[in-house]
Amino acid sequence: MTIMDRMQTLLGDRAPGHSLPQALYADPAVLDFDIQAIFNRHWLQAGLEIEIPKAGDYITMTVGQSPIVILRNEQGGISAFFNSCRHRGAQICTEERGHANRLVCPYHQWTYDLHGQLLRAGRMQESFDPKDYRLRPARIECVAGVIFVCLSEAAPDFAPIRAGIEPLLGPHDLRNGKLAYTATLVERANWKLVMENARECYHCRARHLQLMHSFRDFSTQDIYQEPEPWLIDFWARCAARGLKNGPVRGKDFEAGRFALADGVVSITIDGKSAVTKKLGAVGDGDVGTMWWAVQPNCFNHAVGDYTFLFQAMPTGPQETVVTAKWIVNKDAVEGVDYDLARLIEVWNSTNNEDRWLAENNQRGINSIAYVPGPYSEITEARVLRFVDWYCDASRAFIAEQRGQQPVHAFARARAAP
Numbered sequence: 001m002t003i004m005d006r007m008q009t010l011l012g013d014r015a016p017g018h019s020l021p022q023a024l025y026a027d028p029a030v031l032d033f034d035i036q037a038i039f040n041r042h043w044l045q046a047g048l049e050i051e052i053p054k055a056g057d058y059i060t061m062t063v064g065q066s067p068i069v070i071l072r073n074e075q076g077g078i079s080a081f082f083n084s085c086r087h088r089g090a091q092i093c094t095e096e097r098g099h100a101n102r103l104v105c106p107y108h109q110w111t112y113d114l115h116g117q118l119l120r121a122g123r124m125q126e127s128f129d130p131k132d133y134r135l136r137p138a139r140i141e142c143v144a145g146v147i148f149v150c151l152s153e154a155a156p157d158f159a160p161i162r163a164g165i166e167p168l169l170g171p172h173d174l175r176n177g178k179l180a181y182t183a184t185l186v187e188r189a190n191w192k193l194v195m196e197n198a199r200e201c202y203h204c205r206a207r208h209l210q211l212m213h214s215f216r217d218f219s220t221q222d223i224y225q226e227p228e229p230w231l232i233d234f235w236a237r238c239a240a241r242g243l244k245n246g247p248v249r250g251k252d253f254e255a256g257r258f259a260l261a262d263g264v265v266s267i268t269i270d271g272k273s274a275v276t277k278k279l280g281a282v283g284d285g286d287v288g289t290m291w292w293a294v295q296p297n298c299f300n301h302a303v304g305d306y307t308f309l310f311q312a313m314p315t316g317p318q319e320t321v322v323t324a325k326w327i328v329n330k331d332a333v334e335g336v337d338y339d340l341a342r343l344i345e346v347w348n349s350t351n352n353e354d355r356w357l358a359e360n361n362q363r364g365i366n367s368i369a370y371v372p373g374p375y376s377e378i379t380e381a382r383v384l385r386f387v388d389w390y391c392d393a394s395r396a397f398i399a400e401q402r403g404q405q406p407v408h409a410f411a412r413a414r415a416a417p
């Protein structure tokens with residue numbers, strides 16, 4: 001049975017509203033499929049414009065087996081390229097981040113400019129034309145200072161994602177921020193378990209004691225379905241400051257703003273700001289949290305004094321690397337305007353708690369006793385949207401490979417007797 005046939009069977013076996021069959025969380029062949037169908041095809045949050053402020057600055061990432069480099073050119077533009085040399089394929093930029101006016105392959109020193117054009121290739125034959133050997137570009141989009149890349153030329157339309165997120169995130173002014181801290185976690189769990197965990201707060205009250213100092217306990221309700229007076233009042237206060245609230249939702253993303261707990265202005269251990277110099281048009285910082293999530297790999301929170309990014313990347317069938325980033329005002333000085341340990345404390349603890357939960361989830365799923373269970377319609381609607389998105393994107397990929405029309409989860413549910 002080919003992986004396409006197997007995936008079709010596994011996706012067909014999934015009961016609507018339920019978690020996925022075991023193999024979809026555990027099987028090496030499924031991860032290969034996920035890389036092809038999801039990570040090589042969809043928009044991935046990759047980092048921040050402020051990480052590459054000057055021409056020649058670059059950051060790298062690896063999607064599946066494909067190294068990617070994202071860099072700024074002399075004109076100030078930002079590009080993404082496949083980080084594989086056009087000679088014999090060696091990886092060109094090998095560091096996580098760096099600076100180079102020219103990209104020089106470490107193998108035979110083929111040299112590329114910041115637009116991916118091959119400038120020099122020593123001792124090649126007369127018939128060789130460097131113009132034929134540009135670095136292969138990846139798609140790239142920047143939204144309010146956040147960089148997204150897509151490895152596929154047939155990238156999904158980015159316009160709805162931009163239209164949804166930019167008005168909410170723009171006033172947080174990430175282009176005038178600085179990266180205060182990066183944390184990397186290796187989680188021994190399938191990437192879908194990491195993202196499912198990140199799409200619900202059903203577990204927050206029991207497992208995130210620090211985070212729940214700041215968050216209202218809305219783990220038993222979907223706050224947007226029937227907004228309560230506290231949320232309506234909060235939205236009115238933010239709107240008076242010129243801030244958009246959402247919620248907005250599209251096929252591939254969600255975003256919105258909600259109020260933190262009473263008297264709380266930031267996601268910190270005591271609910272007070274961690275940074276005295278605020279970032280963006282946020283007044284005294286009492287702007288709740290503006291969160292956004294783009295399928296498949298991220299969730300993020302912008303509070304009044306800092307922004308927190310969470311990006312996940314599968315590195316094995318049961319291994320996921322999570323990168324967390326904290327952004328503060330570029331003029332904020334560590335030790336003067338903020339204490340780094342205080343800034344990162346709550347999300348660092350939360351990430352470690354979530355790592356344990358995802359790994360523990362994986363251990364239970366690996367059991368011969370595992371059968372998919374029902375998501376709560378009250379507290380796990382966002383998890384269900386993620387999982388349905390995954391199933392639909394997977395079916396669409398299979399159908400495309402076979403030249404057929406995809407059958408989506410909603411149509412299947414309606415068609416069921």
Ligand code: FES
Nearest residue numbers: 085087088105108
């Ligand atoms: S592989 Fe890059 S120069 Fe040879």
Ligand SMILES: [Fe+2]
Nearest residue numbers: 197203208354
């Ligand atoms: Fe969590």
